[in-house]
Amino acid sequence: MITVDAVKVEFGGTTLFSDVSFAINENDKIALMGKNGAGKSTLMKIIAGINKPTSGNVSVPKERKVAYLPQHLLTEDSATVFEETSKAFEGIFKMKAEIDAINEELTVRTDYESDAYMKLIEKVSELSEQFYAVEEINYEAEVEKILIGLGFLRSDFNRSTSEFSGGWRMRIELAKLLLQKPDLILLDEPTNHMDIESIQWLEDFLINSANAVMVISHDRAFVDNITTRTIEVTMGRIYDYKAKYSDYLELRKDRRAHQQKAYDEQQKMIAETREFIDRFKGTYSKTLQVQSRVKMLEKLDIIQVDEVDTSALSLRFPPSPRSGQYPVTVTELSKSYDEHVVFKNANLVVERGEKVAFVGRNGEGKSTMVKAIMGEIDFEGGLQLGHNVQIGYFAQNQAALLDESLSVFETIDAIAEGDIRTKIKDILGAFMFGGDDVTKKVKVLSGGEKTRLAMIKLLLEPVNLLILDEPTNHLDMKTKDIIKDALKAFDGTLILVSHDRDFLDGLATKVFEFGNKRVKEHFEDISGFLEMKKMENLRDIERK
Structure with missing residues (x-):
């Protein structure tokens, strides 16, 4: 379908x-x-088609x-959410308007034998063929379905895009992209700023409704849920695996082991050859044997071992000062902004040493609860921090x-203490x-980089309650x-606000779910919670 042929990219020499060469086939993920x-990203x-390679080419029929959905973008502020999303069909609407305009012109012209008249007929025939090849779509229903899937409420549809954060504007652009039903969807970090439910919906869409996806x-x-092929860019070339990400990791490990073995054997042969040359060159x-081996070394292609990320440094938090048994106790806590109720009569208790996750749709109050714990906002109800709680x-x-x-080094040097100061460059x-x-x-x-x-900085501070909001x-x-x-x-207490399931898996042992203006405690880990939540999502969809 699409071919990348001998592509090369140079920056400043x-x-x-x-x-780099490979093909993208229909329905490849x-x-x-x-x-x-x-x-x-390059x-x-x-x-x-946004950037040009130094040499080589990409062929798209x-x-x-x-x-293409980039990591960062700007959405215009002149339209509502629904209007902006509907721009996905602008090309079809323009085509229909052009067909109507030409047909109108044909009805009033009388130069039936002229070349200009025949060209208009040819043009309207070509446009009509394209237009009627597009399957009949209820555009408004399609826009609504995509927007709700990506986490918007119907009450959001008529709000200006200017009222939304960068993460929500990204979802609007993603909605426009999905509605166009392209042959190839290119997504660069699409799940940043998305909650778990929206990610699950996007996964389902890409697996069941999209054509090719990269x-x-x-x-x-x-990545593991939606892809069946992995292309790795490393050391200026690519490796193409017909495998999902987790399987690719194992295959890559085997490849590097074989490379290392071949490299070691070649280096041994080179050393022996050089020893022979040095010993007998006079x-x-x-x-003749010496000259032959010198030429052989000159022509030898040195085996390269792909770079291995040696940054797997084991980091440990400083020992936590002991806190009280219950670092956070929330009782009948409510928070509203004017008429908008975020949550009402919330109760939660976090015990010393627990690692808990706050999950739920964006806007349901996860970050609001964190701000209440931090004392950054007013609220109604009770919130008690335990004895000697020190928050990071x-x-x-x-x-x-x-x-x-400050420089990067100075930023860390200013807070590092004891032996850790000798390891600052390793940590960086x-x-x-x-x-x-x-x-x-x-x-x-x-x-x-700033993140x-x-x-x-946070890793190096001695605290006993860590609160991480989308870290x-x-x-x-x-x-x-x-x-x-x-x-x-x-060894302290951890509260995690995150949409990253893989990060939460094996880390959070309890889940507090924020939704429908309340906070619900689940005693499962994130895997158990999601298994249950998928069933709830089906009922949610039926209710909608």
Whole structure:
């Protein structure tokens, strides 16, 4: 369907990748994987036709449609949510208007034998063929179905897009993209800012209703659920696996083991050959053998072992000061903004050492409850923090609170204590701050880099209650694994607000569900909760 042929990309004399070739077939579900900076987003933009390669080309048949959802975008503020989403059908509406205009013109013209008249007939015939090839669609019903699936309420439809956060605007763009029913959907981190229910709906849509899909995502469960093929970008080339992400990891491990064995054997042969050359280069009877081996070494292709991420540093939180038995006790707590009730008469108790997750649709009060615990908002009802509770808080805007005048190294050096000070560069390296990155000022860092730096700061502070509000946005899988392992070993109490199922799995042992203006306690882990929740979702859909 779509072919990528010998594509090469260079930036400032440095080759990002070269001789990249593969085909995307109908109904392929592809995960595009690789380390940060390997070139995944660049390759996706080339397939989308947004960027041009240094050499090589991408062939997309004229009748095929490719749609691309970038990580960051801006939605115009002049339309309502429903109007903006309906723009997905603009091309069809324009085609219908053009057909009507030409037909109107044909009825009033009388130059039936002229070339101009014949051209109009040809044009309207061609347009009509295209228009009537599009299956009959109830456009308004389609827009409504997609918007509700992505988490919007009907009451949101007539609100201006300007009233919504960047994450919700991203969903509007995603809705427009899905409604176009393209032959290839390209998604770059689509699940950032989406709640668990919306992600599940998107998974179901991509599996059952979409054509070909290529996705870049750090949400391991999402990638595993929707993809059956994995293309890895590494060290300037690609490897193509007919396997989902978790199976690809095992295949990659085997590949690297074989590469390492071949590399070791080649290096041994090179060493032996050089020893022979050095030993006999002055010996007349061995001259031809020496020359032959020198030429052989000159022509030898050195086996390369694919880069292995050596950043798997084991991080541990400092020992937690002991808190009271119940770090957080909430009694009959209610919060409203004017007429809008967020939740009413909420009760929850978090015991010392528990690791709990706050889950639910966006806007149902998860972050509001966190702000109440932090004392950042007023509320009705009771909220008691236990004895000697010391809170470490990671807010969604935590990155914006960093001192921009400091360097990366200075930011961590200012809070590191004891032996940890000797490991600052190792810790920074684990979070992908290598080489000269440590001397960069915070003000020049990207949003993702600031998020990682803010997370390191939190890891090093001695606290006994950690509250993390969407901590994994902008983090790659390796970094998430490092943080998850550190949180598992954390001996204090943990409250996690997250839509990342893979991150929560094996970490949160209890779930508080926010929805319908109340907070419900579930004693299952996230897997048990989701199994139950999927059944509830079916009833929810029936009610709607």
